[in-house]
Amino acid sequence: MTATPYDIFNKEYHCATKFVLVDENTRKYGLPHLLQMCPTLQNARIIEICAGEQHKNLETFAQIIEQLSENNADRKSVLINLGGGMICDIGGFAAACYKRGIDFVNIPTTLLAMVDAAHGGKTGVDFQNFKNQIGVFALAKHVIVDVEFLKTLPKIEILSGFAEIVKMALITDINFWDVIKDTDLENSQTLQPLITEAIEKKMQIANEDPTEQNIRKILNFGHTFGHAFETFALENGEELSHGHAVTMGMLCELWLSEKILNFDSNQRNIISEFILSKYPKFPIQTADFERLFNILLQDKKNNRREIKPILLEKIGQPQYDLNCSQELCLEAFQAYTTFKKI
Ligand SMILES: NC(=O)c1ccc[n+]([C@@H]2O[C@H](COP(=O)([O-])OP(=O)(O)OC[C@H]3O[C@@H](n4cnc5c(N)ncnc54)[C@H](O)[C@@H]3O)[C@@H](O)[C@H]2O)c1
Ligand SMILES: [Zn+2]
Structure with missing residues (x-):
């Protein structure tokens, strides 16, 4: 045997x-x-x-x-x-x-x-x-x-997990991102190599910093704003899976990356289109921004009035411990409302 x-x-x-x-x-x-x-x-x-x-x-x-x-x-x-x-x-x-x-x-x-x-x-x-x-x-x-x-596993749950693979590619490796862009999500066998690669990358980072003092923070890319969407949806009785929320978070954090770290705007458009072609945009209104910002402040990873999202300089080059003002966060929510699937 x-x-x-x-x-x-x-x-x-x-x-x-x-x-x-x-x-x-x-x-x-x-x-x-x-x-x-x-x-x-x-x-x-x-x-x-x-x-x-x-x-x-x-x-x-x-x-x-x-x-x-x-x-x-x-x-x-x-x-x-x-x-x-x-x-x-x-x-x-x-x-x-x-x-x-x-x-x-x-x-x-x-x-x-x-x-x-x-x-x-x-x-x-x-x-x-x-x-x-x-x-x-x-x-x-x-x-x-x-x-x-x-x-x-229902398709909606496959998509939720796939979001974490997208995140992993964006924070670690442009070649990995190139591969996942063409993935057939219907076939679990084609997912196998992506799963293996995502696990290896996560474990490299987690082993280097088991208790999240520094480098492990990069695994939270998309999660600062993502958690705000997730909690907001929960409070309003709306369905939003963890992974779907993270994709919406990545849209906001990529916008901030362009604003603060000059992340390439063409690249951001390509990633945003990719995300919006697979995940419907979670709707928010201007009147919701204040509540969303307050949720950001409650997150245990942020302190006092500073929000610390993980931002990207380039694909595979994340930065942590950057501060983001209230004004910029609100601008990011505002920009998010204008994102469209082309
Ligand atoms: N510990 C960590 O590092 C870490 C990282 C990311 C997320 N999380 C946590 O993971 C949780 C989300 O995980 P999840 O998305 O797997 O959710 P989940 O465990 O709630 O599963 C989602 C749904 O799928 C069902 N299900 C599971 N396997 C199935 C299968 N093979 N076929 C059909 N249905 C199946 C479950 O019963 C459930 O209804 C959150 O609590 C989040 O905080 C933890
Ligand atoms: Zn997650």
Whole structure:
């Protein structure tokens, strides 16, 4: 039999009590493939939580701990997080806290989790209205990336994950950007090499600066303004996935890059058109700017009245720790309202 990454459950974790954390969707769509690839896990205990960001909270965290505890998980047990970023974040956090830390393995089932959330050690839950307000850095012992899981993932979720690949290309490498421009998102096999490259690039950066003191900040490109759109949509009961919000954030931050760092305007137009050809523009009005700016100020990465978005000098040349005034941020929102798909 050929070796597969799933062999760890027969070898390294042969004697460990195994728990698989799922939500209702990954139980339905992901678990059958996992059990097919690794029949040993038929004996694992399944912990099911409700799907969706609104459940990435302390209450769900407590449910996971309760299940581990009631089923006598010990220090040698392993928690297998089978799902998207929500499952990886909350599962990683529960594993890191239970009895001061048990092993966890991430098996991402969304594109976003495959290229981003499952790697790099950020775990946690949301608290009150703040995303990832409580959490710790804790690395998964293994991450198993299997594109087979993407076959059941809705297109909107594929697009959300693809946004993180676009981000990764723009902050690291113009050649990578040239490749992703022509990607067929319908075919999970063509996505495979892009996933591998995005993971490698993320891990290079995360390993250099595990706790985000300096260079790791560049991974937040598109996220400063993106989080403002995401929170704003949430407050107004509008649907906007994380990745979609990040693309809208990148549009604003590229505009600021041109303004502050002379980012090439032709290049910016090409990228903006590419984004708007795949992602509908999230609508905002002038009357919303003040609220959006206040959300920017609440972001834990910004301090006092200064906003610190990641900006690009060129593709592959990001800068961090730049300050952006209130006036410029409002101008960026204003400019955003004029962007059009050509
Ligand atoms: N830790 C990090 O470094 C990091 C990085 C980026 C994002 N995140 C976090 O990740 C989360 C977003 O992750 P996400 O976009 O994967 O969302 P998600 O985990 O909520 O998954 C999106 C939806 O897809 C469903 N789903 C998952 N896999 C499926 C499959 N194979 N087939 C069908 N449906 C499936 C889920 O049940 C859910 O309804 C956010 O909480 C964000 O904060 C963390
Ligand atoms: Zn992100």
